[in-house]
Amino acid sequence: MGDQGKKWITCTLFLAMTMSLINGDINSIQLNDDVLGLIVFKSDLSDPSSHLDSWNEDDDSPCSWSYVKCNPKTSRVTELSLDGLSLTGKIGRGIQKLQHLKVLSLSKNNLTGNIIALSNNINLQKLDLSHNSLSGQIPSSLGSVSSLRYLDLTGNSFSGTLSDDFFTNCSSLRYLSLSHNHLEGQIPSTLFRCSVLNSLNLSSNRFSGNPSFVSGIWKLQRLRLLDLSFNSLSGSIPLGIFSLHNLKVLHFQRNQFSGSLPSDIGLCPHLNRVDLSFNRFSGELPRTLRRLTSLSHLDLSNNLLSGDFPAWIGDMTGLVHLDFSSNDLTGKLPSSVGNLRSLKDLNLSKNKLSGEIPESLESCEELTNVQLKSNGLVGSIPDSLFDLGLQEMDFSGNGLTGSIPRGSSRLFESLTMLDLSRNSLSGNIPGEVGLFNHLRYLNLSWNHFNTRVPPEIEFLQNLTVLDLRNSKLIGSVPADICDSQSLQILQLDGNSLTGSIPEGIGNCSSLKLLSLSHNNLTGPIPKSLSNLQELKILKLEANKLSGEIPKELHELQNLLLVNISFNRLVGRLPSGGVFESLDQSAIRGNLGICSPLLKGPCIMNVSKPIVIIPNTYGNGNNNEGIAGSQARSGSRHSHRGMFLSVSVIVAITAAILIFSGVIVITLLNASVRRRLTFVDNALESIFSGSSRSGRSLVTGKLVLLNSRSSRSSSSSQEFARNPESVLNKASRIGEGVFGTVYKAPLGEQGRNLAVKKLVPSPILQNLEDFDREVRILAKAKHLNLVTIKGYYWTPEMQLLVSEYIPNGNLQSKLHEREPSTPPLSWDVRYRIILGTAKGLAYLHHTCRPTTVHFNLKPTNILLDEKYNPKISDFGLSRLLTTQDGNTMNSNRFQNALGYVAPELECQNLRVNEKCDVYGFGVLILELVTGRRPVEYGEDSFVILSDHVRVMLEQGNVLECIDPVMEEEYSEDEVLPVLKLALVCTSQIPSNRPTMAEIVQILQVINSPVPHRVLDSF
Structure with missing residues (x-):
């Protein structure tokens, strides 16, 4: 039904309602208010499966309609449940007529728009709008519905803040879930007034600050579930939160909480699940944890917890899942861990544990997953562990010795992943390895086996990854x-x-x-x-x-x-x-x-060429073969000499032609080099604005361009005297293919600058050429380029000085983000994409001489305080690599796996700006998806550009978008940007747009103009 039709029906129904009132037919209105309200409500919906066909405006009562329940005494609608009917549209004002409605459940549809129409339903007891696409602010009036017991708005796009008086009338509220929305700001302090609340879920939003309601949370004595995970909450957890004796589930993971874990955490005797992972909690584990004998799930991973691993862990006999990974726990793994008879998952990876793996683990007969990687464990692997029904076992990155246990029939049927890499294991790889029927991942690399690859591996029918590198195999x-x-x-x-x-x-x-x-x-x-x-x-x-x-x-x-x-x-x-x-x-x-x-x-x-010997066929003996002729050739050689073969003559002729060509090309190259030298000198004269003869070049001098402090600064003078000493004291902030980067106070008034110690190169043996190239790079001035400030040169050491960007690089913010640091939003990612494009466009089209970056990747995209991108390392290929005309012979760029344009690996092909365009396309994909250009998994090997292209062809490209952004992005922006990235990564350089065109495309994508610009490519 079209919008005009819906409006006509709505107007007609309300007109009929008005006429009935005028006629005074009050009883009729009481009987038909619900009919009219539901028909108006239906007119704002699209029902593709015709679930609401029984709703007929001619009926006197809706009580016989599908999904409608009425009070049998009053015949008024009290319950409307339309869950999972694939309805679209909005919640219209017709719902306001259902004044006796107590239950409204519209979950798992695709409803859009706001929920203002629900503001006046004062008798609601249950409201479930979860898993739709509703948006806007949550009306404050919902908090004034004193009868409301159940409120679930999970999985929508509600935004804005909750006013502090939102929960002033929540005395009946028992269940509240606002998770997976875009709510922000502080959690209202009035929340503690919901005294009968037993389930509170505010996870996966953008709430920030220290939760102000926790000071009165002790009043929520009926609370059983508290989930504040995946927000930006900070500060410490105050004492008192664990006085909630009925609390069973506590989820605070993925926030920015800090400080010590509260010592009263053991006062909640009924706690069943605690997840405080990915925060900044520090200090030792509180001993009161041992009281939580009912706890089955304990996850404290990815914090800053320290101290010895507690021996009292064995008192927590109800544990099924234990994860202390990625902390700083020390000491030995105690034998008391064997008391955890219900334990299934044990993850203690990435700590500083020492000692041996306790034999008592064999008592944990339910154990299926053991992760102990990256510790300092020593000794042998207990044979008894291989008698359990383990599915995954990772002991990599320790100091384990001895041989691999042979295993048991129980393990043969269960094990799917085994990683014993980076240890000191020796002996034979047991032939029983071929009996692991379900093994998919086997990594025994970096050990000292000194044995053969067991042929039984051929029996592993499900094996997808086999890694036996550097294991002294014979x-x-x-x-x-x-x-x-x-x-x-x-x-x-x-x-x-x-x-x-x-x-x-x-x-x-x-x-x-x-x-x-x-x-x-x-x-x-x-x-x-x-x-x-x-x-x-x-x-x-x-x-x-x-x-x-x-x-x-x-x-x-x-x-x-x-x-x-x-x-x-x-x-x-x-x-x-x-x-x-x-x-x-x-x-x-x-x-x-x-x-x-x-x-x-x-x-x-x-095969060897046939040699034609004179007179072989001229002596009248036509029956004599070639073999016979060659047999007599030795005796005839002293009398007649031997003619050269046709092949040899052709080869010699070709060699002469090639040699002549090389001479001609050499002369032409010499002429071209002289012309290029003249052009470079002319460009330098134009850029510098002064004669070279007026500038004194001194070896071992720190040259700060356009700065008066280079002559008088004490730090600069100390640097000139002993640069190595200054670098040793300076902060090392990065390392790349062109050198190591330090932060040093060399600028005016001791301002920090970035100093790149360049890798040794035979190209840097001429101070004059180096000075000229650096001054050309320093002339590149753009908002999205790192400014070159100067240099230091001796035959043994070459340093390049540039501005210091304090916020780090894109690699650290995208792939190496601290758990407590919020992920990059779509707006920031788009700003980085557009800014990088503008910087490259300047290098390609405005900068003189034109500069191709050659080494674009996330570590070379620096970010300022406002996350504006600044491209670094541009032009360094001119300083550090050999170039012949338009070709480049260097293998340095192979380090940027996934970013190398196909033609950069070609032999003697032209290298131009389209190589940067390819790398920029990969950069876009990496930013939008949050994935690396090439990823290795246990069962997979993914090239990002190929993966996104396939997903686009299948119509599932939205599944590629970085999930940490949730739904804060606009599909109208993300989809064209992804398509642009795939155009940029075309295997054919001529199919890629220029950077100037890319900037125009990105600006169009971010404007309200229809996105048709990509159709031309």
Whole structure:
């Protein structure tokens, strides 16, 4: 029904109601108010499944209608329950006519708009509007409904603050849930007046500050559930909150609470679940915790708790889930942990525990998940642990020794994940490993086994990840290692494996990563690798592989990265696919790979040319074969001499032509270099505004451009005398592919500057060239670029001085965020995207000379106090890498995994601004999704751009958006931005827009104009 039709019905019904009143038919109105109200209410809804067809405006009473209940005495509507009927539309004013309504339940629909129409329903006892798309502020009048017992507004988009008088009339309220909305500000202090409240859930909002109502929370003696998780609440938890003797569930996780845990936490004898994780609680665990014998779930992970692991933990016999991970707990794991007979999940990872794993853990017969990684545990793994029905076991990153226990039939049927990496285990890998029927993830890397890869691994039919790196393995790669058909990641690098790569490796049809590097493998690369159509990464470097690379490998369309360096390979690279974009670092160190990037011989495995000897066929003996002619050639050589073969003549001719071409090109390059030098000098003269002869260049001098303090500042003078000493005292704030960054007080009045100690490079041996390049970079002035302030140069040390940005980089805010730090909002992320685009557009289109960044990634996007982005490290490739015309030969950029444009890996292809556009597209995807460009999981290997592109094609792209943003973003902005990112990451450079066009697109996306700008790409 259209909007006009709905308005007509509404007006007609209210007109009929008015006419009835005029006629004085009061009884009729009493009988029909509910009919009219419900019909008006229905007119504001869309009912795609026709659930409300029984609602007929001609009926005298609605009591027979579906989903409607009436009081049998008065025939007035008392209950309306329309849960999960896929209704859309809004809650209209028709609901106001239902003055006897006590229960209104509209949950799990898609209703929109506000709920102002509910302000006058004074008899409501239960209101459930959960899991819709309602928005606006929650009317204060709802708090004045003194009869209200149950209020659930969970999972909507309500925003704004709650007034402090919201709960003035909540004396009947028993259940309150406002979770998963966008409410902000303080929690009203009047909340403690809800004296009969037994369930309070305000989680997943934006409430901030120290909850002011907690001072009177002791009045909520009936409270059983208190959930304030996923907000921005801060301060300490005051004494008194745990005097609530009926409290069973306490969830405060993902806030900014600090201080010590309250000592009275043990005064709640009925507590069943406590989650205080991801806060800033410090100090030791209060001993009163041991009183909570009914507690089944205790999560204190990701805090700052310290002190010895408590021996009294065994008194908490009801524990099922115990998580103390990511704290600073010390001491030994006590044997009393064996008293926790109901324990299923034990996570003590990332602490500072020492000593041995107690044998008493075998008493925890219900245990399914044990996480003890990244501690200082020593000794052997108790055999008894392998007799339990564990599903996941992670002991990685400790100092465990001895051998791996063989396991039991119970463990064979249950274990799905085993990680014993980064220990000092030795001995054999037991053959029983092949009996783990459900094992999906096996990581034994970085140990000292000194044994063979057990062939029984082929029996692991569900294995998806096998990591045996750097474990001193010997022998050969098992021929049937891929019989499981499910293996996705296989890493055997860094061992002493010998023999050839088995042809059976081609049976790994699901394989996405294959790494056999740094072994002693010999023989050819098997052609069967071409069967691995899912393969994305292939690493075979540092072996003794020989022969030619199978040309069939070009059929691997999903292959993104290949490294075959330092082998004995010869011949041409396969044509097509990733092999057209391999750079020098991926193929160097071989005997005879044919590539313009490599010096040395190009060896082809072809048959020897036929040598035509004179008179072989001229002596009249036509029956004599070539073999006979060659047998007599030795005796004839002294008399006749030997003609060169056709192949040799062609080769010599080609060599002469190539040599001539090299000479011509060398002369042309010399001419071009002279012209470029002239242009650079001219540009420098224009930029500096003064003659070079007027500037004195002194080795070992700190040069601060456009600053008068460089001559007189005491810190600058000390720096000039002993720069290493100053850097040692300075704060180290970062490290990248171009060098290490320090914060040092070198500016005017001791103001902090950032000092990058550049990596050694043969390009920096000329002070004049370095000075010229730095001054050119310093002329780049833009709001979204880090300003270059100066430099320091000696043949042994080169430093680049720039402004100091105190708020860190995007990497730390996006991926390394402290649990107590709120995530980046969509507005901030969009500001970072647009600002970065403007900075790159300046470098590409306004800056002279034009500058291509080459190394764009989150660590090079710095953020000021207002989260405005500033691009750093621009132009450093001009200082530190070798460039020939428009090509660049450097493998430094391989560190930015996922950000390297395909053409940057190509051999002798032009490098231009479109490489930055590709990296910018990846940056957008990383910001919008919150995920890294390349992610390795237990069962997966995800390339972010591929993942988002597939999700977009399937119509599920909204599932890619960073969940920590919840629903605070606008789909009208996020979707076009994601599409722009996919255009920027096109494999074909010409399909990517320029940065100037990107800035225009982003500005259009953020405006009310329809988003059609992407249609042109």
